[in-house]
Amino acid sequence: MDSFTDRATEVYRARKPTASPLWQCINSHFDDFLLGYSDKYEHKLGFLRPVIPQTISHFLECGNLEKGFARVRCGDCGHEYLLAFSCRGRWFCPSCHQKKVLLFGEFVTGTVIYPVPHRHYVLAIPKMLRAYFHFNRDLLKALCAEAHASMLDFMRTTLNLPEGVPGMILAIHTFGEYMDFHPHLHALVADGLFTETGLFYVLPPVSLKPLNELFRHRVIAMLKEKGLLPEERARMLLSWKHSGFHVHDSQRIQPSEKADLERIAQYIVRNPFSVEKMTLNPETGAVIYRSKMNPKHQRNFEVFTPTDFIAAITQHIPDKGFQLVRYYGWYSNKSRGLRDKREAILEAQIRPAGLEIIDVSEVQLRRVPSRKWRELIKKIWEVDPLICPRCNGEMKLIALIDERSIIERILRHLGLWQEHEGARAPPPKSVETALIYEPDFSQPFPDYDNYEVLYAE
Structure with missing residues (x-):
């Protein structure tokens, strides 16, 4: 017992x-x-x-x-x-989704990610572009694809590994601190590149400015290609020094820091709102929602009418079948499936001098059994x-x-x-x-x- x-x-x-x-x-x-x-x-x-x-x-x-x-x-x-x-x-x-959050944290740390360093990235777009994604939710899939392509180009160029494969888990967030529509991406990313032979090349300390520029150019090009962004507005966004495109990363998380990795995995799939932040006025039905300080309004709360609050939180419900979490590269479903069917064979290759290399060719990730309600x-x-x-x-x-x-x-x-x-x-x-x-x-x-x-x- x-x-x-x-x-x-x-x-x-x-x-x-x-x-x-x-x-x-x-x-x-x-x-x-x-x-x-x-x-x-x-x-x-x-x-x-x-x-x-x-x-x-x-x-x-x-x-x-x-x-x-x-x-x-x-x-x-x-x-x-x-x-x-x-x-x-x-x-x-909130209750049902919290179960999924806990399961997702265990699934990611136990079944998906490899024992290599990772970072948590946040990729954001300018406010003027948000409406495109609000009225066309399929664009969020394209946003994920451009984020992955940007990360891939950035890491391959930095490490000079044209065949290297990233390990990336992307979560789409459509919500801001006070449930406004604020599409951005959270990513749990292996801090380097994998090779088919089972080696992992660790990314050295490097500026994120090139990654930010890659992301900006790719998203603008994608919107132009789809006929959504006028040429004049595209040139304006490319000319601005502070364009509203942002890429932020966290400190490197080591493989031994499993609790931190699980916490971040849970964080990137958190519910768009928290009941604990709600206060309901029983007489008027008004909702006071308390969160972080809002720099625009200089307060840490917002007051909603009941229908405005419902409108705010329901706009973030995804359509049926729409995937808010996506796996890329080494962590994609296809790559994981192929590795389950074959043994990794470490082949001799030239290793660039000065790079930290981790051999993951013999790593066997465990299967995480389904968590029971108890x-x-x-x-x-x-x-x-x-x-x-x-x-x-x-x-x-x-x-x-x-x-x-x-x-x-x-x-x-x-x-x-x-x-x-x-x-x-x-x-x-x-x-x-x-x-x-x-x-x-x-x-x-x-x-x-x-x-x-x-x-x-």
Whole structure:
């Protein structure tokens, strides 16, 4: 029995989704948001994307016992509680997305990246170009491609390795500190180049100015080629000394600093907003969102009307199937698949003098098993959700309940059923119900990982 079972006073307590200020704001004001969208928001945000009402419908049902649950019982004393199904929504539902964040950190550090130095890069574009990406989300894929090509050219030129391969994980962020539309890229990048023979050439200390210029020229050329950027504006952006294109990097992260690598991997796929930063005025519905100091307004908060807040956060929900995380070079799905099928053979080659070279030809990355719901709760809260709060015995999942009649009968017996008047209508039938977003993971959740504890008493 692990150390968690010795913590009798540290019992996992259920979350109550309806107590969240986010749930309350959306439940009370989303219909108003929909009714006023065409007049108030369409000119700024474009047509209402079908994925928005679909995601909201799933979110409002997340953790709702009336939508189904698992029964969890203690084998020693018979104590039982119900474990509500979750929506599994990524990039919006704070609870469900946090599970993906934790899994992604473990997946990246355990299965994808190699034991070589890495850096965290941020690549940003000028404010005047943001609208192009706002109304054409497919351009975000092209932005990633130009970022990868810029990094590839920069590293190959610096190391004089024309056949070198970078290892790069790119995450698309569409949000700023206060949920404004601010498209930029976060990248976890191996600090050098791999060769087919399994050697890694470490990038020496070097200025990022050439990389910044490569990125600027490539993005401008891409927008011109697509007929979006007029020649005059392109020349203007190329002539400005401070053009608004920025490439920033972090300090080098060594392979031994695995906790830092995992933290950065989690950071680059964080949710666009944080419930902890929200304060909801119950009388007016206004939302105060506190974050970093806004240099423009000289304050560390913004006040939103409820519908403005909903508009701000829902604009960052990705369309179905759109991948917000992309893998390039040595870390691409194709490259990883090929390495799984063949043994790396180290061949003799001329090694440039003065460069640090790491042999990774025999590195075997482990497979990260799927994290169970119990283990994720332990990782976050350091308490065990399957330790009985009454006797400290071991609890087990004994049944999955998803039939409406049985759900109602059990909840009525427990006094947990609520009568609803004017229930919210489901999203249109033309909108598919599956939510499949990146990051993709090598192993799926077991079924019981998709539940949240709602009642533990």
